[in-house]
Amino acid sequence: MTNIELPYFGQIDLTQSEGCYSVKTEWKGSILWLDLNFENKQIGEEQAKNIKAFLDNIGNFEIQNKSAIDKDFMEEGETADYINFYVDELDEEELSNIIDYNDKQRSPKHQLLDKLKLIRVGLYPDGKFGANYYGVFDYSIEIDGEPCNQLLVVNTTVTGDLDHITWES
Numbered sequence: 001m002t003n004i005e006l007p008y009f010g011q012i013d014l015t016q017s018e019g020c021y022s023v024k025t026e027w028k029g030s031i032l033w034l035d036l037n038f039e040n041k042q043i044g045e046e047q048a049k050n051i052k053a054f055l056d057n058i059g060n061f062e063i064q065n066k067s068a069i070d071k072d073f074m075e076e077g078e079t080a081d082y083i084n085f086y087v088d089e090l091d092e093e094e095l096s097n098i099i100d101y102n103d104k105q106r107s108p109k110h111q112l113l114d115k116l117k118l119i120r121v122g123l124y125p126d127g128k129f130g131a132n133y134y135g136v137f138d139y140s141i142e143i144d145g146e147p148c149n150q151l152l153v154v155n156t157t158v159t160g161d162l163d164h165i166t167w168e169s
Helices: 045-056 058-074 078-089 092-096 108-114
Strands: 003-006 010-013 020-027 030-037 117-123 135-140 151-156 162-168
Touching: 003 045, 045 058, 045 117, 058 078, 058 108, 058 117, 058 135, 058 151, 058 162, 078 108, 078 151, 078 162
Parallel strands: 030 117
Antiparallel strands: 003 010, 020 030, 117 135, 135 151, 151 162
């Protein structure tokens, strides 16, 4: 087998990788960017099957990620720092464009947490750019209809299990 049909990307030549592939798609009413990043020119058949399985399971992985993000927030990890940044940096008027101050059921911080959107999924199946994780899920909060450059990043293994959560800009 020299080609494989991958979800979102279509046909990929396993013997002549282009190094990086990028595509955008609609995901839950928003734009989602997906990219594949290869260090090597050749992609093994097993590696190709892992990529296909990963792409087929993005929805399931997102559910897992949201649970990990919620847990990290409750444990005052990177997610709490990320959310606190917005509460500290944005004035009340800016925040009121994102959250509902009249909502007495959910705190402003929890409302911001609920506003996190998946904007990118990157795969690094053979460690391109020195990556020691397999999948990268970038989440952001939208301000004025645009994702912010501050990202909450969930890094995962090939099976979608949490590796770690970080905050990047």
